[in-house]
Amino acid sequence: MRALMKKVTSARIELHYRETIDDALEFIRAGNAVNMVLMDNRLQPQADFRETVPAMRQQGFIGPIGVISSSVADPYFQKFEEYGADFRIDKSELDPTAIEFILREYVTKE
Amino acid sequence: MATLLKNHRRYDIGNDLEKALNRVDFFRIFHTMSLRFGFDHFGILQLGNENDACMLSNRLTLHDLPSGLAEEYDKRHRFGDSLVYKSLHASSISSVWKADDPHLGNGSNLLAQLGFDLLLCVPVSGINGARYAVLFLGDSDDIERQEHFELCYDAIAAFDYFYRLVLSNKAGLGLTPRETEILRWISHGKTASEIALIVSVSEHTINSHTATILKKLDVVNRTQMVAKAIREQIIQ
Numbered sequence: 001m002r003a004l005m006k007k008v009t010s011a012r013i014e015l016h017y018r019e020t021i022d023d024a025l026e027f028i029r030a031g032n033a034v035n036m037v038l039m040d041n042r043l044q045p046q047a048d049f050r051e052t053v054p055a056m057r058q059q060g061f062i063g064p065i066g067v068i069s070s071s072v073a074d075p076y077f078q079k080f081e082e083y084g085a086d087f088r089i090d091k092s093e094l095d096p097t098a099i100e101f102i103l104r105e106y107v108t109k110e
Numbered sequence: 111m112a113t114l115l116k117n118h119r120r121y122d123i124g125n126d127l128e129k130a131l132n133r134v135d136f137f138r139i140f141h142t143m144s145l146r147f148g149f150d151h152f153g154i155l156q157l158g159n160e161n162d163a164c165m166l167s168n169r170l171t172l173h174d175l176p177s178g179l180a181e182e183y184d185k186r187h188r189f190g191d192s193l194v195y196k197s198l199h200a201s202s203i204s205s206v207w208k209a210d211d212p213h214l215g216n217g218s219n220l221l222a223q224l225g226f227d228l229l230l231c232v233p234v235s236g237i238n239g240a241r242y243a244v245l246f247l248g249d250s251d252d253i254e255r256q257e258h259f260e261l262c263y264d265a266i267a268a269f270d271y272f273y274r275l276v277l278s279n280k281a282g283l284g285l286t287p288r289e290t291e292i293l294r295w296i297s298h299g300k301t302a303s304e305i306a307l308i309v310s311v312s313e314h315t316i317n318s319h320t321a322t323i324l325k326k327l328d329v330v331n332r333t334q335m336v337a338k339a340i341r342e343q344i345i346q
Contacts, residue, residue: 010177057310062303064312066134078129084311087134093142097151097174101137104177106314 001038007096011103020044021052028059035107037061039085041069050076050083057084064106068094127271132318133172136272140244141174143268147261149230149248151175154269157233157241160199164190171242171277175224183224192220194231198243202233204262206253221247228252232265236273244269281328285344289326292319294345297336 005013016032018024021043028034037056041049049067056065064086069077072088080088086106089098126139144152153173158164166189167180189195193213197205207229209221221229230246230253244265253261285293288309295305302320306313320332327342329335339345 054310060307062306062311062313064314073126073129078131081131081311081315084315086312086314087132089134089138093138097141097176098137100177101141101174102134105133105137 004094004096005099008099008103009096010100011108013099021047021055024052025055025059028056028061034061034063036063036102037065039065039067041067041071049080049085053080053084066102066106127268130271130275133276136172136268136276137174139268140172140265140272143261143264144174144246144248147246147253147257148250149228149246150226151247153180153245153247154272155198155243155245157198157243160190160196162190164195172272175247179224187220187223189220192223194220194229198231198233202235204233204258205231206258207231208252230258230261232262234266234269234273236278237270238278240273240277242269242273280322280326283326285323285326289319289323290344292316293323293335293339296320296332297339297345 002015005015018027039052043052053065066087066089067080067085068089068091070091072090077088130136140152151174153170153175156169156171165184167184170180194207207221209227226247227249232244234244235241292305302316303313306316324335327335327338329338
């Protein structure tokens with residue numbers, strides 16, 4: 001992911017990588033400024049976005065959240081908006097062009 | 111979006127399109143489509159009156175061009191002067207353009223100005239007749255007949271879904287339960303960020319829902335929105 005972000009030339013991206021949902025929640029709670037959350041659908045221990053995104057929202061995070069998965073076409077993904085996520089993207093689709101588009105849609109417009 | 115009959119859903123077009131929910135989903139569909147046919151980028155262009163002054167950046171409703179490319183183009187060139195733009199108003203047949211076409215000189219060569227070698231334009235229209243074009247840009251030498259036909263079909267189908275779900279004017283349509291909930295909070299004087307906290311979504315989502323409510327109620331601001339909603343007894 002870090003290598004991918006380096007290829008995006010139109011924006012300066014500071015990536016904070018957190019391995020578990022608890023670490024991510026702690027990072028938000030600590031008051032760090034975060035423009036966007038990109039969340040792997042499967043985080044330890046066995047959670048998927050239906051648990052992790054609401055947990056993030058309960059911490060008061062109102063920025064954009066995107067869910068990354070290799071199975072975005074699975075039926076349960078059709079309800080991602082109801083769980084508070086803004087968008088979904090397949091791991092294989094995540095290239096510099098996609099990152100630039102997402103930043104334009106959710107960060108630079110605001 | 112289960113409004114189409116099986117007659118419309120030939121081949122495998124329905125698989126991803128039926129599941130698309132927002133602009134990012136359509137970005138994914140069009141971006142993947144352009145790569146699949148050997149192009150690097152796509153752009154969906156809104157066509158208007160040919161004689162209106164127009165800028166490329168303003169006419170692109172969805173695209174994956176490098177950030178700032180269209181804006182840089184607009185600083186140096188007039189999109190309305192390009193042959194591509196003029197031809198989109200002259201015919202609705204799909205067209206293929208190459209940067210080294212000899213007749214594209216005199217400052218009207220959109221491809222060379224954008225820095226690509228090949229452009230495929232697929233004119234499309236919404237169900238109400240609103241005209242658009244799906245552009246595919248890349249550095250290939252040419253596109254074969256079969257691929258050209260397939261890409262046209264895929265682009266027309268994807269645009270149809272994109273138009274109905276995202277672009278169409280939804281005036282007069284009913285509000286969804288989530289939109290009604292947001293409208294109610296707006297009527298209580300809550301800001302977008304406050305509503306985002308209350309309903310556990312992003313501020314971006316709230317703004318997006320608010321824009322849809324404005325369209326559906328055919329109003330121009332939040333004050334008029336609440337006044338009309340009370341008048342129409344959508345909220346008490």
